[in-house]
Amino acid sequence: MNKILSFLPEKLMKDKKLLIIIAVGAVAIILLLLSEITGGGDKKADTDTCTEVSETDIKSYSEDIEKRLTELISSIDGAGKTCVMVTLECGTEQVYAENLDSENTLSKTNDNETDIKNSVEREYIIIDAGKGENGLILKILQPEVRGVAVVCEGAGAAQVRKDVTEAISAVLGISSARISVSKMAH
Numbered sequence: 793m794n795k796i797l798s799f800l801p802e803k804l805m806k807d808k809k810l811l812i813i814i815a816v817g818a819v820a821i822i823l824l825l826l827s828e829i830t831g832g833g834d835k836k837a838d839t840d841t842c843t844e845v846s847e848t849d850i851k852s853y854s855e856d857i858e859k860r861l862t863e864l865i866s867s868i869d870g871a872g873k874t875c876v877m878v879t880l881e882c883g884t885e886q887v888y889a890e891n892l893d894s895e896n897t898l899s900k901t902n903d904n905e906t907d908i909k910n911s912v913e914r915e916y917i918i919i920d921a922g923k924g925e926n927g928l929i930l931k932i933l934q935p936e937v938r939g940v941a942v943v944c945e946g947a948g949a950a951q952v953r954k955d956v957t958e959a960i961s962a963v964l965g966i967s968s969a970r971i972s973v974s975k976m977a978h
Contacts, residue, residue, distance in 0.1 A: 853934055854878050857964075864959060865942060870952045872945030873976060880935040888927040889917040939970045947975040 861876045897909040917928040940960050946952040953973045960971050 850880065850935060854880055857937070861940065861942075861960065861963070864963065865944060865956050868946075868952065868955050868959060870946040870949055871956060874942065874944040875976070876943075877941045879938040879940075881938050882935060885933040885935075886927075887930045887933065889930050891915045891917060937964050937966055937970070940964065940966070940972070942971070942973045943976045944973070945976045945978075947973050 857878045858876045861878070862874050865871050865874045865876065891914070893913040893915075895911045897911075899907045899909075918925050919928050942956055942960070944952070944956065947956070956973045957968050957971050960966070961968050
């Protein structure tokens with residue numbers, strides 16, 4: 793092993809082409825490693841920013857619903873001071889544009905039997921958005937409301953609880969089983 797290591801510097805000094813090839817290879821490997829280190833960090837930062845923006849949007853959406861429901865419920869006769877909490881299903885959902893190719897095949901056998909085969913092929917529409925290719929978004933669906941909890945001063949009265957539950961159910965399109973109305977402690 794020592795013979796090989798001592799022979800290598802002598803060979804490199806005599807053959808300039810081999811020395812240049814090894815030097816270029818070493819520089820290329822170093823550049824690749826550096827690009828992986830710096831490039832990977834940028835991608836992570838972009839992902840983190842998208843996640844933060846998405847979570848911020850969801851929180852803002854939830855707070856907006858709570859504020860509007862608080863105003864609505866407070867205006868119901870007998871409800872009084874009101875506090876509302878809304879819980880949502882997981883985040884927003886994006887619906888992408890896609891091309892659909894469908895094919896129906898009709899075949900008949902000797903026994904007068906008909907066989908119909910349907911095949912559908914889906915392909916998402918991709919656009920170049922400057923930062924890379926992305927799917928074409930048709931619409932963004934907000935998260936669904938999982939449940940609503942309301943605490944109000946007038947919830948001791950059955951009619952107020954009923955009115956509050958019906959108002960929330962009508963506004964959000966959720967069943968009364970997902971709505972809780974309780975009396976506020978004094």
